[in-house]
Amino acid sequence: LAKTTQPISMDSYEGQEVNITCSHNNIATNDYITWYQQFPSQGPRFIIQGYKTKVTNEVASLFIPADRKSSTLSLPRVSLSDTAVYYCLVGDMGRSHTGFQKLVFGTGTRLLVSP
Amino acid sequence: DVKVTQSSRYLVKRTGEKVFLECVQDMDHENMFWYRQDPGLGLRLIYFSYDVKMKEKGDIPEGYSVSREKKERFSLILESASTNQTSMYLCATSQGGGYTFGSGTRLTVV
Numbered sequence: 001l002a003k004t005t006q007p008i009s010m011d012s013y014e015g016q017e018v019n020i021t022c023s024h025n026n027i028a029t030n031d032y033i034t035w036y037q038q039f040p041s042q043g044p045r046f047i048i049q050g051y052k053t054k055v056t057n058e059v060a061s062l063f064i065p066a067d068r069k070s071s072t073l074s075l076p077r078v079s080l081s082d083t084a085v086y087y088c089l090v091g092d093m094g095r096s097h098t099g100f101q102k103l104v105f106g107t108g109t110r111l112l113v114s115p
Numbered sequence: 116d117v118k119v120t121q122s123s124r125y126l127v128k129r130t131g132e133k134v135f136l137e138c139v140q141d142m143d144h145e146n147m148f149w150y151r152q153d154p155g156l157g158l159r160l161i162y163f164s165y166d167v168k169m170k171e172k173g174d175i176p177e178g179y180s181v182s183r184e185k186k187e188r189f190s191l192i193l194e195s196a197s198t199n200q201t202s203m204y205l206c207a208t209s210q211g212g213g214y215t216f217g218s219g220t221r222l223t224v225v
Contacts, residue, residue, distance in 0.1 A: 034213055043119075043205050043216025044158070087157075105150075105158035 004088045009110040018075045020109050022088030025069050033064060033071045036087040038108070044087060048073070075111075083113045118142070119217035121206050127223045134193040136220050138206030146209040147189035148173075149181065151202040152219075158205065164189055196224045 005023040012018045024033070032051050036044035048055055050062040050071070061074040075082060085108040122137040140147065148163040150173075160173030162181040170181050178200060182190040193200055201224045206217040 036214075041203075041219065041221070043207070043219050044214070046213045046215070049213055107155060107157040 004090055004106045006086075006088055006106060006109045008107065009112070011112050011114065012078055013114050014079055015077050018078050018082070018111060018113075020073045020075075020086055020088075020111070021070060022073070023070045024088070024090045027068050027090050028092075030092045031090050032092065033062065033068075034089045034091075035060070035062065035073045036089060038085045038087065044105075047086075078111075078113045080113050080115065083111060085110050119206055119208055119215050121204075121217040121220050123220050124218065125221050125223075127225060128193075128196050130197060130224055132193075132196050132224075134196045134222065134224075136191040136193075136204050136206075136222070138189045138191070138217060140187055140189075140208045140215075142208070142210075142215075143186065144208040144210040144215075145186070147183065148207040148209070148214070149179075149189065149191045150205045150207065151175070152205055153202050161191065196222075198224050200224050 010020060032049055034049040035047045037047050038044040048057055048060050048062045050064050052064050052068060055062045063072040073086060087105050087108040089105060118141045120139045128134050146165050149161040150158045151161055152158045159175050161175055161179050162170055162173050164170045164183040167183055167186050170183060180192045180194060191204060202222060204220045204222055207214040
């Protein structure tokens with residue numbers, strides 16, 4: 001199983017850049033790395049996905065080193081509304097149904113952004 | 116955007132009742148999932164389905180069953196609800212990319 005390890009919690013202030021690192025030492029060749037955001041009483045929401053190097057979208061950046069054993073979600077200039085739980089997910093993300101059994105959400109990282 | 120709709124946001128049921136949690140998606144995705152989420156345990160996969168009438172057990176299937184008679188609908192069934200099934204239940208869909216989750220059903224079994 002592609003298990004992930006993230007910090008339990010992080011604190012930041014508005015306007016700062018936040019980097020959340022996820023370890024996934026036994027990532028498989030076909031696995032992608034995906035990050036989700038979850039607010040209280042809501043389902044997780046897709047943020048970003050990558051396979052290697054760097055991926056950037058309008059919300060975040062994802063940095064993946066060459067060995068792919070870890071990844072870092074970068075949130076630029078966070079605001080109070082970025083307070084949420086962030087999950088790192090590793091797996092083939094539905095490209096073959098047998099990959100679903102390997103997906104492990106973990107407990108996520110609780111990010112608290114203060115004024 | 117894919118929409119995943121769970122029929123109830125909050126449910127309160129009695130021990131021993133049969134409980135149905137319904138999930139409907141509108142984007143013709145083949146794959147659907149049921150997770151439960153508990154404090155300190157994260158999201159745990161109960162069952163998933165990759166086609167109509169097809170189902171596979173996830174990590175914690177005990178005490179649950181599922182039904183997928185139509186592509187757009189995936190039902191989670193608690194045959195005899197117990198207090199340890201009090202939880203947030205999340206439905207999700209996927210088709211070759213990522214998951215889209217519903218808003219969740221918070222079930223309390225008393």
